[in-house]
Amino acid sequence: MNWQPIRQGEVTLQQQIIQWITDHIERGDWVAGTKLPTQRQLAMQFGVNRSTVQQALEELKAAGILGAKVGSGIYVTDNSWHSLITQTQPNWQTYIDTSLHKPNYHTIQLINEYEQRDDVIRLGTGELAPSLLPTADIEASLKELSLQPKALGYSSPQGNDRLRAAICEYVEKRGIDVQSQNICIVSGALQALQLIAVGLLEQGSIVFQEQTSYLNSIHPFQSVGMQMMAIHRDEQLAQTLAQRKRKRQAVFYAVPTLNNPTGGVWTSLEKRQLYEACKASRIPIIEDDVYHELLFEAATPPIKSMDDSGQVLYIGSVSKTLSPGLRIGWLIGPTTVIERLADIKMQTDYGSSAISQEIVFHWLQSGKYEKHIESLRQKLQQRADFVETILQEKFDDVADWSKPKGGFYIWLKFHEPIVDKELFTKLLYRQVLINPGYIYDPQDSHHIRLSYAYATHEELQSGLEILYECVVEA
């Protein structure tokens, strides 16, 4: 989608744009019913004035190729007399609209899309900056890999044996005592959630979570008909869980160490309380522990380390520490559960990349992984300090925040309820991308998830300045 009209061409910008759009329709690429991007988006994409786009669209509307629906934008018409539009095309839009899986939230789609652009400052991105990725070291480690032919074939259902053995040793340091058969390698934590959603829960099951939750920004559970239920962790927790659960199946999703997006860290006592409360109601816990390595101070043991009843499904990953591009995470639980989820993974994608698994094995087993994390933590700490200094200088009057304990995020709370779609769009127009709080809690209009992990120092500085300007205007 990176096409742009040529400025010094013989054909006008407007005619080039018309040609580009009709080409799409003629090829069967944009089928009847396809919604076009907004004029503003097209103007940004083409690098032209909005009026140029508007004129091109008007001409296509006059020709009966495009049509407008009030309040919902411009569509390719189902205008069967028009030679451009094949009468026999499947009605793809209907296929899409009636299918099972929910589309991503529009804000998330925009974030996914704008994250691909180089000219955008990313203030919310939950990902290590390119400069923090050990690219040269990974490239070097590729030269050290010695591949067995068997490793290039289809994987065993639960994943590479050597990698699982290495993960056993790795999580043992976190107080988790398991064997290889308790581990299923997954393509990142998100896939683990996806497998749990379709492989362990009946339709209508309850997924307990905190009010502000990463799960609200993705929807592996929502897409298959589970009920999300926000729960406060207070002294009545056990009672509340028992009441709300009634006769339904349920599961509790928790990110006890460096919560996404709030950055919160539970104490050992809080972990113990949740475990006991869930145990009393026989509610399994999904412990998402993908940030624990990034805690600036020593981490306390995870809930999984307290688990003597096969109650906790534990998720780890290298996406936040080594490289999200590897797509390697792990899910730990009772054999019965792991075998079931591995069976579904085999039906879904026949296992994760063999090379990625070999790389992660190499990094874990050689000690490179832990060495890398140590230096990464320091760099993240410096970035956190840098951003906090800017916040103290500029945002003290308009917002509050807690000192980050690790990871990527500051959960910035504005005094006024100004974080809405308008602010998001206004910032986007100024080429600043934020993760607004409402994607983690639909009722939230006070927070943004500020990430100090991705943007450069210069970008953080100027991005925060633009954010401040837009906020005081609001």
Place this chain on the structure above:
Amino acid sequence: MNWQPIRQGEVTLQQQIIQWITDHIERGDWVAGTKLPTQRQLAMQFGVNRSTVQQALEELKAAGILGAKVGSGIYVTDNSWHSLITQTQPNWQTYIDTSLHKPNYHTIQLINEYEQRDDVIRLGTGELAPSLLPTADIEASLKELSLQPKALGYSSPQGNDRLRAAICEYVEKRGIDVQSQNICIVSGALQALQLIAVGLLEQGSIVFQEQTSYLNSIHPFQSVGMQMMAIHRDEQLAQTLAQRKRKRQAVFYAVPTLNNPTGGVWTSLEKRQLYEACKASRIPIIEDDVYHELLFEAATPPIKSMDDSGQVLYIGSVSKTLSPGLRIGWLIGPTTVIERLADIKMQTDYGSSAISQEIVFHWLQSGKYEKHIESLRQKLQQRADFVETILQEKFDDVADWSKPKGGFYIWLKFHEPIVDKELFTKLLYRQVLINPGYIYDPQDSHHIRLSYAYATHEELQSGLEILYECVVEA
């Protein structure tokens, strides 16, 4: 699951087995309701007599730890007075039994499991033998990769840009004219089917397929409530499709080149007929083209090359040619559809392995891929000839088959309806693994999918001898 009791130990085999089982229960690994493998399976796994296993199980039954349900095997009891079994365990088995996704067919689970064993001859495996994989060349190409930090971050929704551009060029040789935005990189063809199932079809949609179909051995569509419908391709095809479709949404799944499992190859005319018939009823076609590179003679253009209505979703992959462990395939279709499916892929696993994508790009772009395939085809041809010679010598009286035109398989048809679960199990007991025809067509008791791609020459020789013995006994 590779534990075996020690033979010269102080503790009897039976006591070791009891300890192994109770350990699993105590750890919360085998929870109440867990079904144990059969005595036969346990005996094979432990490498002991069936009577030893039986005695161990009897002792555990007497202790109230295990229980038997008539006709359905041995379970961990929900025996809450027993100290081994924690009262507060979640009832995982109920969770599994009531969840959304179907388990794999038992025969497929067994195949997945036994394919991990080194002492089994694999006569049905749809995978290149380790000796046919270009392991050394892939290892060498790892040393040539130069990684950009950006490539190690999260992928763009549709996958690596360079790889998609290279795929455009590659499929152009197949007569397919598309652009990068028409391509979504997937983790193998199976994932493409999965995305189509949840991202394009409403519940109850019809999936047309041939009577004998790869889709019967996997169930991305069945698991989300689609109706599978077998269709004969005859002169009434257009009429049949229109009638059966009625008002429902539908899609036609086809493997026109080197069908899995039959090895069949459609003529250009047959492809054209299917395309026109589907076009008349506005039924999209899924063209699964993962075997085309392995045709021994020149391939005719795919259905996708005839597509002027954005009707065909085309699937390609390197799993059958380069390495299944890379987990890289591609899905080609109208932008509208591709963007939708990429959006769901982002919600499912955040994209495919960046390193795997880089490797495939390197192989396509350098010309290594096509060079490798040329030599691979010759090797497969030799293997096909070798197996045919054995068949002619030994199986001429009991079975028929067509000369393979490429790919991995001979669709061996026995004169008598002897291919049933009993034959499958009997062969398994003699350490020979087959893919029986009934996993591709439940009514089929005549065929097996014989693969000449995986086993060694020696294994093929002795495996086929054992097959013959079991068949004439039957």
